[in-house]
Amino acid sequence: MRLKDKVAVVTGSAQGLGKAIVTDMVKEGAKVVIVDVNEEGALAVMDEIKEMGGEAIVVKCDVTDRIQVEALVQATIDAFGKVDILVNNAGVIRDSTLKKMSDEQWDTVITVNLKSVFLCTQAFSGYMTDQGWGRIINLSSIAGTAGNFGQTNYSATKAGIIGITKTLAKELGRKGVTVNAIAPGFMNTEMTKSIPEEVVQRMLKNIPIGRMGEPSEVAAAAVYLSSNEAGFINGVTLNINGGEYCS
Numbered sequence: 001m002r003l004k005d006k007v008a009v010v011t012g013s014a015q016g017l018g019k020a021i022v023t024d025m026v027k028e029g030a031k032v033v034i035v036d037v038n039e040e041g042a043l044a045v046m047d048e049i050k051e052m053g054g055e056a057i058v059v060k061c062d063v064t065d066r067i068q069v070e071a072l073v074q075a076t077i078d079a080f081g082k083v084d085i086l087v088n089n090a091g092v093i094r095d096s097t098l099k100k101m102s103d104e105q106w107d108t109v110i111t112v113n114l115k116s117v118f119l120c121t122q123a124f125s126g127y128m129t130d131q132g133w134g135r136i137i138n139l140s141s142i143a144g145t146a147g148n149f150g151q152t153n154y155s156a157t158k159a160g161i162i163g164i165t166k167t168l169a170k171e172l173g174r175k176g177v178t179v180n181a182i183a184p185g186f187m188n189t190e191m192t193k194s195i196p197e198e199v200v201q202r203m204l205k206n207i208p209i210g211r212m213g214e215p216s217e218v219a220a221a222a223v224y225l226s227s228n229e230a231g232f233i234n235g236v237t238l239n240i241n242g243g244e245y246c247s
Contacts, residue, residue: 001029002227007080009033009072011063011120012090014041016189017139020215021087021222026054028223030085033076034058063090063116073123082131085226086124088117089139091157095150106153113157117164121179125172134177135226138165140237142185146245158183162237169235178234180225185241188212209242 008025012018014036022032026049034049036042039060049056057079061072076083091113094105117138128134143151144158165181172179186192186203192212195203204210221238224230239245 002223002229003085004029006030006084006226007033007076007082008085008087008226009035009076009083009120009124010087010089011035011061011116013087014038014045017184017187017215017218018087018089019045020219021089022056023049023052024216024219024223025085025226026052026056028227030226031055031080032057033072033079035061035063035072035090037062063120064111066119069119069123072120073127076124077127083124083127084131084133085135085137086120086128087137087139087222087226088120088161090116091139093151093154095154097150098152101152109153109157113154114160114164117161121164121168125168125177128177129172129175132176134172135230136168136172136177136179137222137225138179138181140165140181140183142183142239142241142245145183145237145239165237166235173234178225178231180230180233180235181237182218182221182225183237183239183241184213184218185239185244186212187218188214207242207244211242213240213242 008030010018010022013022013034034042034045042058046056046058059072059075061068094109096105138161140161141158143155147155165179168179
């Protein structure tokens with residue numbers, strides 16, 4: 001097991017990519033903290049993990065609120081005594097063309113997608129540097145590397161996450177903590193299930209592999225980047241998009 005006895009905190013893990021990541025990490029031996037504002041969904045994920053024989057706790061947390069993030073840190077330490085892995089996965093979309101985008105749409109996406117990474121990383125990274133080992137993985141997106149029509153706000157945050165990743169890789173790497181990003185493309189998640197079929201088919205034409213990605217494929221990458229095997233990978237953005245965009 002590549003993550004045996006490691007403690008992993010995954011934000012936005014009640015569904016989608018976050019759920020896949022915590023599930024795969026448990027399979028590799030990690031103890032996990034399921035973090036989400038959707039407590040009911042998070043508890044359902046915890047039940048699934050316990051049925052697998054894994055260890056998990058749920059912390060309901062608005063990761064844009066410093067006080068709640070500090071409570072999350074304390075709950076993690078109280079339950080497991082340490083933290084080894086942080087996956088900043090929580091995010092939202094509020095799509096609109098630039099002309100029609102409201103201040104609320106802009107501010108919400110910037111706050112949830114960017115401030116949460118700042119707050120959570122600042123709060124947890126000290127524990128990792130003190131122990132001389134840690135893994136931080138930030139979820140970016142193809143929208144952050146290639147842009148996407150109607151997603152000025154979302155693309156800005158996901159590009160910003162890449163900048164945060166590169167900077168923190170330099171700051172924290174010398175203390176034994178690696179910081180990397182994953183930039184998924186068109187994924188088969190709850191977020192894409194509402195897209196009309198004709199739009200889906202049009203998008204698939206731009207993907208050389210000819211299909212959407214699966215959450216398990218992102219989760220596998222997160223597990224690898226969290227492992228000892230990836231100890232010399234730092235400051236990288238891993239594109240998982242079927243060849244739709246290569247940077």
